[in-house]
Amino acid sequence: MGDTNRTWLLAERPDGRPDEGCFEFVERDVPEPGRDEVLVRTLYMSVDPYMRGRMRDAESYAEPWEVGDPMQAGVVGEVVESNHPRWTEGDVVNGELQWADYAVAGGHELTPVDPDVAPVSTALGVLGMPGMTAYFGLLDVGEPKPGDTVVVSGAAGAVGSVVGQVAKEAGCRVVGVAGAEEKIDWLTDELGFDAGINYQEGDVHAELRAACPDGVDVYFDNVGGPVTDAVFRELNVRSRVVVCGQIALYNATDVPTGPRKLAQLIQKRAKVEGVLVSDYADRYGEAAERLGRWVADGTVQYRETVTEGLENAPDAFLGLFDGVNIGKQVVHVADRE
Known part of the structure; x- marks a missing residue:
């Protein structure tokens, strides 16, 4: 175990797009676990778009960070010291911990990760929160039926890529929208x-209409903004819109307000519903079992964009807003001992 614990703090709240000045890298003593607590050494750390909301001093579904406090993230780590009966040294666990080499957590706050099932980093992606968000958001909120046309924005990301593959498994025609030809x-x-649209090139609406000649039955929205405006024009009667993310607007300082496109839902009688994976906590086992089986048999494939080194975690996070990642963006901090 190292002598010091490198930790990233929120240095200041961003005004618009975050930059390196929003983060402070400090060295502290390695914390000691108390009663029923566990000391975890970080192996992989997740960075996700929702973290941008936690940098604001505003109410959201995720509690905001205070300036000067450690940043937090989904972490896969190795137990190095345990005062909890469930965990022993060497166990691999998953939990909401800190952007740090080491963190202390209550034993009840951690879940096990089986290294024999898949690479442990997948507990932050296809077999973790993003995969489960895709699973419940599509199947429970989107309610796809065989023959439906499903459009996914942010389709090459951690959530969108799983959504599209699960929709194909459900017998749907799937169109993905992404921002680079490599992703398409x-x-x-x-x-x-079945088709891909690069929103960085050409007329998105025209390409969408060509790719969806029978309209759109399910729209899984990870992006918002002009892409969503274009999709709304092609929604079918009784279509379903799953609102998962709005990354196109997360850094905006002047966000357009008002129900600009809602009038289009009147004629189409479309349903629009947001999805938060935490609402399905009592069914995580179901999603984990099915996703694990699909990954094992190749029904669901995945990619990871791996940034090396805790010191580069802010770069990995900021890159999300440039769309540099394909699949799940993770930070590799250490190897198992």
């Missing part, structure tokens, strides 16, 4: 999407 190629050539 991955979606269509490897993941089985």
